[in-house]
Amino acid sequence: GNSVTQMEGPVTLSEEAFLTINCTYTATGYPSLFWYVQYPGEGLQLLLKATKADDKGSNKGFEATYRKETTSFHLEKGSVQVSDSAVYFCALTVYNTDKLIFGTGTRLQVFP
Amino acid sequence: EAGVAQSPRYKIIEKRQSVAFWCNPISGHATLYWYQQILGQGPKLLIQFQNNGVVDDSQLPKDRFSAERLKGVDSTLKIQPAKLEDSAVYLCASSLVGNLNTEAFFGQGTRLTVV
Numbered sequence: 005g006n007s008v009t010q011m012e013g014p015v016t017l018s019e020e021a022f023l024t025i026n027c028t029y030t031a032t033g034y035p036s037l038f039w040y041v042q043y044p045g046e047g048l049q050l051l052l053k054a055t056k057a058d059d060k061g062s063n064k065g066f067e068a069t070y071r072k073e074t075t076s077f078h079l080e081k082g083s084v085q086v087s088d089s090a091v092y093f094c095a096l097t098v099y100n101t102d103k104l105i106f107g108t109g110t111r112l113q114v115f116p
Numbered sequence: 117e118a119g120v121a122q123s124p125r126y127k128i129i130e131k132r133q134s135v136a137f138w139c140n141p142i143s144g145h146a147t148l149y150w151y152q153q154i155l156g157q158g159p160k161l162l163i164q165f166q167n168n169g170v171v172d173d174s175q176l177p178k179d180r181f182s183a184e185r186l187k188g189v190d191s192t193l194k195i196q197p198a199k200l201e202d203s204a205v206y207l208c209a210s211s212l213v214g215n216l217n218t219e220a221f222f223g224q225g226t227r228l229t230v231v
Contacts, residue, residue, distance in 0.1 A: 008158075010158075047222040047223055047225060048159070049222065050220070053219070102164075103164060104161065104220055106151075108156075109157070
């Protein structure tokens with residue numbers, strides 16, 4: 005089947021620390037991979053995406069590389085800010101469809 | 117560009133009552149999704165429409181949940197009768213059809229509390 009597994013949170017960091025949120029997937033065929041973010045009180049919004057193996061998605065200082073060999077799409081940021089505090093969801097679209105499947109989410113808390 | 121609109125934002129009902137949620141997707145978006153997000157969990161797809169046809173409703177509890185998208189634009193999701201475990205945020209999203217890698221745009225959701 006198709007599924008996404010994320011590391012459990014919360015992840016608690018000090019400002020300017022390095023961030024990694026792990027995401028692995030199981031999929032039939034060749035999925036596209038996404039990171040969505042949900043800031044407090046707001047709806048889900050796309051952070052970045054990658055559509056094929058070895059692609060790197062990036063946005064707002066965040067990066068994730070589509071690793072087919074390890075079926076992973078880990079989210080990284082070199083220096084987090086308090087404003088990055090949110091819940092981050094890894095997701096995939098099932099191959100040859102636009103069905104979007106989410107992981108359970110990882111809460112990030114950044115303190116000054 | 118207007119985003120995905122959902123109403124109401126909040127709803128509290130007693131178990132066994134019925135409730136309906138409304139969604140207006142972004143203009144021109146043919147694909148519409150309803151997700152259920154239980155506290156502490158990721159969104160779970162309930163039903164996916166393409167225009168006014170159902171693409172996937174495999175995880176929709178059809179004994180109590182129903183959804184429609186008349187005319188391929190607005191959509192309503194109904195629960196009848198509600199159970200305590202239906203307490204969740206119900207998210208509507210839309211995307212362009214025909215582009216498998218396209219972004220899904222989400223509304224702010226309707227928070228349902230069943231007491």
